[in-house]
Amino acid sequence: MTVTGARRRPAPLPRAATGRHPRRTPRTPHPAPRTPQREERPFMPLDPAPRPLARAWWRDAVIYQVYVRSFADSDGDGIGDLRGVTSRLPYLAGLGVDAVWLTPFYASPQADGGYDVADYRAVDPLFGDLADAAALIGAAHAHGLRVIVDVVPNHTSELHPWFRAARASAAAPERAYYVLRPGRGEHGELPPNDWESVFGGPAWTRLPDGAWYLHLFAPEQPDLNWEHPAVRAEFEDVLRFWLDLGVDGFRVDVAHGMVKAPGLPDVGRAGQARMLNTEVLPFFDQDGVHEIHRSWRALLDSYPGERVEVAEAWAPTSERLALYVRADEAHQAFNFQYVLAPWGARALREVIDASLAATGAVGATTTWVLSNHDVVRHTTRYAEGDPARGLRRGRAAALLTFALPGSVYVYQGEELGLPEVLDLPEEARQDPAY
Template sequence: MGDLPGITGKLPYLRALGVDAVWLSPFYTSPQADAGYDVADYRDVDPLFGTLADAEELVTEAHRLGLKVIVDLVPNHSSDEHAWFQAALAAGPGSTERERYVFRDGSGDGSQPPNNWESVFGGPAWTRVPDGQWYLHLFDPKQPDFNWDNPQVREEFESILRFWLDRGIDGFRVDVAHGLIKQAGLPDYGGPLALLDAADDASQHAGEVARPPMWDQDGVHEIYQAWRRILESYAGEDRIMCAEAWVEPPERLALYVRPDEFQQAFNFDFLQAPWEADELRQVIASSYAANDQVGAPTTWVLSNHDVVRHASRLGLPIGTRRPNGIGADDPQPDAVAGLRRARAATTLMLGLPGSSYLYQGEELGLPDHTTMPDSYRQDPAWERSGHQEKGRDGCRVPIPWVADAPGYGFGPSERTWLPQPETYGPLAADRQEGDPTSTLSLYRQLLRLRRELRLGEGSLASWDAGADVIAYRNEAPGGVVQLLVNLGASPVELPSGATVLIASEPLEGTAVPTDTAVWFTV
């Protein structure tokens, strides 16, 4: 399974990689119905992963190495095994205990759900309890939604924030940050109900589609304003929050990073953009335009634990809708093209001003496990969708450390909590160490140059290098750096006098090949 001491032991690797912080997915006490995003106790570590003392040791060692630690906070829902939910079941309808969650009587004669909402994982978003009431779960039935209109819920999470801040945690990645407040009256909704569908309808950019009643309600902002005040009460310390908010259009997302709310919010438009120059340019421009209005940086991301890794996603035919997992019976990505484009996409991302998040293993060029036998699937979406959605297991496979070791060095045996594909062997960290052409070497060089030149603090201007070419000038405190990404079919010549700093693939003399990104100075 992996554990907190194991992570502590790998912190020197992360320091050498060149990152500034590590974000940990939930390690709290949990029955693990949804990989720890079903929290039973927000103030303790699940024995599966260690102890509270192990978490404190991890933070101490990270700080010694100059790394900050961000933990996942899951405020939209708890586990059904949380003490509060068990008390709610025992107390019955109308009780103060039930008011902490979203309980309702059924519609009609009470035998039907209160409304037509569906779960992100498939099926109804409501489950009936023995006394006849129903409770809301926008995700799995084992993840009942909190009622954030209840002051007790707000007070509890403010206490949880302080609990971890007092232990030296540097910040929080807030899960489903756009989902805490539901529209009053919980009206039926006839549009797409899935968490990740928000960006699929381009008309939303024009504001033509009403916000779903379960997502991105204006009331969420006062919650985060209160949290920001708590973070700032730790005087002289740099504590942050990053929002996981699948919100459209960019102007709505920018509201989450106003000066008195989150410092960062993931830019999922960038993650979802197809490998097309016009689309990428448009996303980058609109992201900066929206965030500039509130004086906030843009936070870039290409892969995470909820989406197909970009080394696989970019190997699908251009324009393919982003799948929720890839299985053995599905069309398989082009691994060579996918990795080449992934290296170029990362080179573009790390050259942009703002902040960037990397997903574990992407620095090794890892693909999804796209041929995983279905019998191993654990994502709730697999069962609740009637086996229509493969889910997220393929991107969550343990990464390979040592090519010739059991489990590729992940643990003491060949058994890992999700099976590793044979393709991971040649990509193991020990195989890439010392190889100047490896993806690991590329990431280390990119991160070193990004830090030295302070590219994250720069300002961006575009220049015209052709319809299928993305070209920017980053005027950073450490110098002016030109970025060029060739998405066209033919090589593109660099400007006269260009000095190459780094390229995602070997150049052809002074020409940039297809699906290659380069940083240079002139």
């Protein structure tokens, strides 16, 4: 799949003037044609036609996802890094993409591939340092590429200074920054409710002093309490830190999960913790989360250059997903209904029609995705045991996707038709889902 020429590319980032002009063929001057004399009349200018508004770059952009640790290794240690990404920017620019999305490269114990952040303003030594990040951003801009970075607001690492303090003392003010509750049962030995972790098992872990903390993902990823003003203020400061460094936007991890239902009610059934559900759950897609996205949109709009937010929001319907991309909220939201649609003209058309209708109703465009780091690559999903069939279908799906109105995200290697690696030995697996 070649991205170049697939869709009209938005205007490039501003660059220094080169002084070069298109070559023109000299013309031999001709005498002005003679025109008949006519009665002179006062000049009456026509009402100027309204100038069309410049189309925002993100509305039909192609954005390339880089999973930093596996993309390009600059120092031979077997782990991809920021300098490696920088070295491949000419290749990405040559594909014709408009922006690069970088998965988390922040300081982290790597319990969940960097989505367990211990310091949101530091680069993990595995990937380089802050100077490498600044150099990458500058080099990307020089190639006409924008840079989107991940931000992980639903939870921190258990090694984040806040949670270390919260775990160390029941009197620590940082306890209020997380979702901690007393247990149920005669001695508090049972979890506070029946919520399940997306990675399996209960969504609660008990501390030595008896309190339980919520983790919708791994136990190493305690959920933050977004009702606390200190949490909101901290993340606004984190966003400003990276915006000031020059990033062009954020992909917001678990954008639908920061707000929990009041009272943390039971779900009442097992098998609840799937990312894409058919209903609103007390821990996902609560209406209160939209207030956070509105405040972040106002912050982004205060910066020049059309900085953007793309929401990883696993909403149960296209209509619920469209709420995240209203005019005063996120600019984009991944269309996971499209990602998970089965192969077939009818199924794909139903999702496409529903998606376009829902986003059109709020004046937004749809963000199309076929693969990312959370799902099996589409050439393998579509293969049904036959790699050649998967590649053919993958090409057809790419052709369809790039013909649709809206923006497209391309996962690294997708342009090569790469399949999923399914035969990794158990000892090589690091994903907490395993």
